[in-house]
Amino acid sequence: MLVVLVSFVITFLLSLLLPFVVKPLLVRLGVVDVPNERSSHEKPVLRGLGLAVLIAIVLVEAVFTVLTASTDPDGTAWKYLLIITLGTMCSGFLGLSEDLKGISVPVRSAVLLLIATTTSVAVIWLTRALYSAPTFGWNPLPWVTTVSVWVLVLLGIYGVLFISSYINVANFMDGLNGISGFHGVIAGLTFAAAGYLTPGAGWLIIAGLVLAAGFAGFLPWNLTKPGAFLGDVGSYLLGGAVAITSFTALIAGVPVLATIGPMIIYFGDVGTTLVKRVRAGHKWDEPHKEHAYQRLQQLGMSHVAASGVNAAFTVAASLLGLLSLLVAPVWWILLLVLGIALVVLYQLTPRLLSRKMTA
Template sequence: MSPLLALVGIVALGLSLALPVVVKPLLKRLGVIDIPNDRSSHSTTVIRGMGVAVAVAILVALVLSLATGLVSVDRSLIAIILCMVAAAATLGWIEDFRGLSIRVRASAQLLVGAVGTVALATTIDDSSYWWVPVGAIAVATYINAANFMDGINGISGMHGVVVGLFYSAAGVLSDQLWLTVAGLVLAAAFAGFLPWNLGRGFVFLGDVGSYLLGATIAAIAVTGLLAGVYLEYLLSPVLIYLADTFTTLVRRARRGEPLYIAHRQHVYQRLTDTGLGHVQVSLLVTVLSALTGAAGFVSATAAAPLAVSASLFAAAVVALYLYSPRIFRALARRRAAADA
């Protein structure tokens, strides 16, 4: 690791660790708090909006990577990602502070994705404009996936760390320094948030943080796809999040339930209902995401038999996750029967 790359990572980590000292009392004075609802996995009001600190850490670190000359090739890609991330985080902050209608939120998310993808297509390859609708939908989809999945302590911070590390490794393997830098910054910034989210007097990311997480991952993924990075590198670390979100929405749609109403039907939420703690579930989601990520990295470049085996392994991991609440519920019943 070069000294400049290490410096950028340390700045992202350090700012994310230190800024909450200032941001937390400010959020308290502004009354930015999370009030438990039907979707909540906590029972007390908690300060939210700490994603502001993580956003500043990511944006400063990305600017530093440009200012120091660390990223001298494909500088515009980092700049576009930076703008997309800043726009999404701002949207999330408005949602935290004032609230927005579903229509306005969805339109703004699609706009961030569309404008960002147009800028990327213009920079990378003018023939890629047909990707604009795909990019818009991808960004909006993952912003909402990250928002839906941000319901227990540790899960978003760990997700940012694991996806960031995989993306950084993908940059090394693809010889694309911008991707190495962006992935490292993502991982370091969310690693710095974890002590605040898991420690005593914990705080939440809020919409500003979940929008930030989703937009950063989606912006990096869309950029990587247009830049020729293997799809498996970009998609495999986020399969668990996507599978949980998609299957939950399908299940609720089949029941005729309004998709925008708060609920506790996600797989990770049902896992906490089996008796597992927040950190246990967050670790499970993270480990399984790491397994699908590793499988994707293998399948991207391996010979056909090994690639197929890796893909089947990733599918089995996703299936195991989706079925896991039943497994842990059965184990809990057996323990209860044994203790009776």
């Protein structure tokens, strides 16, 4: 536990202090967020401070990967940490490239798919190698009785779509002060709790706490004047770190609901909004302010208050996911239904609050 706490403290301090070095560099490079149709702020604000979070998270994860490998070279813990670290780093660097000079949509999509494919295949191959490779007699998933090569293929496809889409989701949702920072902290603590409750998943505790500490260190910079934004480097980092950690935990045997709990509110907000826009005849990729969190802010809520509502629903969904570690699988359907109900209630919250304010 001492080692785990050290990983949290060091990451937090690095994330909190590195902006003193990174911020002047961003100012010289002119990395500024200018308000547009999607923005919820009115004045230009420095962005790209996610670079400090990226350095803090990747550096600490790399150190603990090496330490874990030196103490247990034949184990899988350091290999899982290595995959998460490299995938997180690549996601952040992709966002950094977008911040500094911009990337065309085809190139960005291709790189996202490459990151998602590489990490998914690496995780599945590593875990499969622990079992009977010739017969694919691998069964870390409690709801699957027999794992065939086709199941591995389906898991790989799921991983590619899951990781690549969530990086975009995290980018879409990064529109209010506090919202991404809160999300990173909640997701990280949820993964750490899942690792604590899952035998043999100590690596997940470290990955989760490092993720939480990295975004906790960013929050003071984001929430105090004059403020600063993560930028694409930070939102891509957030999406990549959360999705890759979630998928790795799933393949390593953590129940699916525990791995996706912190993500369903984000997925629900983006998915529902895109469907509504397509049905209304709008282009899905046009800038807009129709997400539930944006509609909350438009009702007069402060950035922190609207982000707090999103965070509260994310905490509730995360707790439901963690409950799947404590109950029999037969109860997972109930937990899933409750999770979907949370997504629906979250989407209705702006409308319900609007009616209450006008009543």
